[in-house]
Amino acid sequence: MSLVLESAGGKGRDGLARNHQYVPALLLLLHRLRDRQAVLLTALVASANLSAQPESQRTLLAGPLELAGVTDIERLRLDITSAQGRIGMPAGAKKEGNNRKRLQLRLDVPGYGPGDAGLLAADLAAPPAGGSQVWPNAGELLRSLIGDEIRTVSGNPNMVLAVHGDTALVRTGRSPTGQPVGIGEVQKGLDKLAGLRSVRVNVDELGHRSAFVGAVLATLPGAQFTDNPATVTLSTSIRLQTGSDPAFAVLDGVAQVKIRKEQAQLRNLLAGDRAQAACALCGHEYPMGFLVAAHVKRRAVCSDDERRDLNHVAMLACSFGCDALYESGWITVDEHGHVRTTSLAGLPESRLRQQLQHLDGRRCTAHSDRSEPYFAWHRGTVFRGTSTP
Known part of the structure; x- marks a missing residue:
């Protein structure tokens, strides 16, 4: 698989430099790829105006490089960006060019196959497990x-x-x-x-x-x-x-503010002005503070049109387990609109097993002909395995 980071520079309509967080974004991605034991096969400049040049002249780093063994990710980031300055420049040029060009990282990531690019993109977009945030200077x-x-x-x-x-x-x-x-x-x-x-x-x-x-x-x-x-x-x-790269907190902070606003808008759209509503998965009613607007198909891999299809790409799910079970793939919704669970074989008697048994076969109120393609994505991408009979 390849991860492409668009170039930085110039000015957009809002007056900001295009992709002005290029450096902290690359640093964050390298950290998160290292957490997933990724192997960096090669890094090369992927600018359209240089595509005619052989890859050997556009290569920034020749691998394979096992990121798990890299202790200084900032040094690696610097090696990748600083090497870009001479790419595409004429021989004898006194000045270096842009060192934030369009970048392609070719990767081998354990647990992700050739068809899992969308899933890897969504996982890399997620904040670190456990909710910890890095404190900047x-x-x-x-x-x-x-x-x-x-x-x-x-x-x-x-x-x-x-x-x-x-x-x-x-x-x-x-x-x-x-x-x-x-x-x-x-x-x-x-x-x-x-x-x-x-x-x-x-x-x-x-x-x-x-x-x-x-x-x-x-x-x-x-x-x-x-x-x-x-x-x-x-x-x-x-x-x-503390003590980690400060750019992480900034990027996650922007995302958190954006997501918080979107959550409120989605819940209002799905529930109107009601003080409480039913979870689309378990059917129980809760005050709105205990319901989240869960994306049926992960937002990070939705197209722009899909993200705008708010009435069908999202559903209300309770924070008492349904949201987490769906998000982690323990449950899904079949083509007929019924909740299905991963196999319970070998799962000991527990509150989790009881909850899964309660959910299996229930009608999902968010399922319709319009939302079925999003549920189908979840079944094929996130769901952990064969549903129970």
Whole structure:
């Protein structure tokens, strides 16, 4: 299989550089591939304008390289990106070219066959098992936010324009060309939030640039603003992991905010204004806080059209087991709309066995002719095995 990372550079319609998180994204992917014992067969530049060149002239790293044996993933990332600068440049050129070109990693990943590209993509997109998040340092966090609009608790837009040394240049409504903010001020806020898990956005707690520091803290995974008084609070479900690459938290934080908003929208669409609703799998009714909008087909592998088909690609599933059982492939829904479980042979008497027996054969209320293709994907991709008779 091949993993392709699109190039960075230029400006999009939103004014941001295209794929501006190229480096932290590549670093994150290499870490997650190492966790899956992947073997990197080769890495090469895959730019369209260089496709006529032989692969030998576009190769950045010749494998096979067992990632499990790589202790310095940042060094590997640097080797891959720095080697790109000379690719495609004329002989004798004094300057190197773009080192964030379109990249192709050819891979052998244990447990994933030639037809499992979509499944591997979905698994690589998921945060680390156990929900732990990596805690960034202030400099790396601010660099990851360059060009992104972040809003203070009062709604005022701020933007990090550049980070140099121990100072960040920050644009505000009053200072369109930017004002310097000490990175140390942000670091103090990070340290305080890590220790207390909740800090008030005021001068006493976050210094004289408290509004900006608070806005930066709110971009962290599991962090959110609350009013009266203005406070940034870190979810108690987030376990902090320090000493690892800081870019992970930034990327996961963006995803978490996006997913949290989408969850609320999906649940409203599926349940309307009801205070409680039934789980599509077990049929029991619960208050909305105990139901999640579960994707029948994993969102990461859905096409744009499928993602917009919200009434059929998602269903309400309870957080008392049905969502996790479906997501992990212990249960699926057959072509007739009935819940089926993986084989119970050898499974000891337990609460899990009882739950699976209860679910097997039940009618899934989310199944229809329109949703069947999504359930078929789940049966063929995620479901663990043969359903019970």
